[in-house]
Amino acid sequence: MVIVRPHQAPSGESLLYLIPQSVHAALSGDLASHWGQSGFLPLVHPEVVWPAIFHHDDGWIATDNAPPVDPETKRPLSFLNTPTAEAHSIWTKSIQGAARISPFAQYLIAEHFMMLREHSHSADSEAGQLFLSKYEELCETWRDRWEERHPACDDQDVQLAIRQLRFFDWFSLWLCLAERTESHTFDETPQELSLTVIPQEDGIFVTDPWPWTVDEVHVAVGGWLVPDRNYDDTEDVLSELTDWRRLSWRFVPK
Template sequence: MIRRTSDDAWLLITQTEHARIAAELAAAWGNDRFPPLPLPEWLLPAIRHHDDGWTLWDSSPQIDPETGQPRDFTEMPMAESTAIWTRSIEICSHAIGRPASGSECLKRLGNWLEQQHRSLTRSHEQVLALFLEATEPLSEESLPEMRPDADGDSNAVPDAAALLDDLLQAGVIAPDMPSDATRFTLAEDLLAPSPLGGLWVSGHFCDLASRARENRTSSEDLAAIDHFLDEQAALQAEWRRQLAARMPDDELAPLIELGLRYVQRFDHLSLWLCCAERDEPFELAFPGAGQIHFVPLFDGQVVVDPWPFAADRLELTVAPAPVPPLPCRDDRELHERIADAPAAVLRWVLMSGQ
């Protein structure tokens, strides 16, 4: 969670919302002067989901018991951070929105329905097709109105909740979060493996862990960092071995490095926007683009020079939870404040300086 300080509140922003902003920036990247992302079908999901390991923690955040403040992501004990990073890497080592086999999904659903002495219907196929194409979790509300099945009662409109339950019971979909069984994605074992996604996101978090090692002093933190780095080194070696069978090293190594740099830069830019109100210019070097200058003006307007995006301007929004900037007695009080938080929006408009 990001704890952003404003004049009269702490603005709490989830890590997955920050990652969404990073992905929107990445998706908009590229024009006549700057090339678009390489392998966007693999790189964009890695950027979008690189903080998905935070989902459960952000749904039930904790305070720092010494200060009573909501814990910012930079204030976590390293054992907790590395466990969250590990989960994020696991998620990104599968290609979100890219099933290993649509036919395998259909077969699993059909086998389960057969065990229930039921038949696969057109409505089942329609809902499954939506999950096969989705890059974000789906809920009952996000499903379109179902049409009556041609082989059934012409007046019977399939119930979306029942169709979702069928896919869930069949093991085709799974809750996006264990604590929230209203949003669903394809089951993880049905997603295509993404060694590149794993390598890019693992490299990102290994870099963060190495930097944290320079600033942390407790033996518990240092031990958690060392364990994480050792574990990730072994995973990275295995993913490299898998990819080496598909492409020569002189192509693979630059691709791994390039994707990692994009993950890091869009993460950095999103955090620059989300973590504080800015009044000083900012520079960030992007692969193949050199230094990009970001100059904040007022009301969230940011001048960007040179302009690297496809559209003439780019608007981004995030909905933080504004809570009183007063110490909380315990985690429960924090959760109550978040539940009672009024609606709020942070908005940025990026525009060309030329």
């Protein structure tokens, strides 16, 4: 449970919406489904790239099931504040788990996490450098294995696949992290075409241009509503996981 979203009840009570990181990743896979219109290319090798997007955060499942408490805030620990060493351990589980999909899935997920580390404050730390050097070497091996089987997959395709995974990851996080009430334009999309979403009532987003091949897209996540209070430990958080709620969104063309 590592996406922590503030929520205010109709009564005025402050709550936290805890969305499992693995559920967010599944949402990113749902958003990637039926993609590829209005200048946006379909997923590269979807038999690999789609499950890689869907499962790129599977390493978080154990943490989702036993959310730790941030020692400073006394709230469930957000993925944004997860210590570097713990993040590396979780990312490694995601990368290792992707072996059941393909070496290319391992490559894409590892590249994604390497980029996250490279753009973080801990990129130059000893732990950061060890993580990056380890996976730079492994990524070369995984990509070589993939290209031996799929020689037609050139560097342009590979780079597009990485951009697709990263875009849908961010699209999903953007939905999960807060209630969206203002128009937003995604400028860093896989084709570097702008995509604007305009919130309406009841979770509807008018979307321009229309990037999916279906008439509308309906997606959802589930999470727990818990009191916004100090927590002693994981057991204290688990004792409050009694109110499971669903968030849903519907995207429609302009």
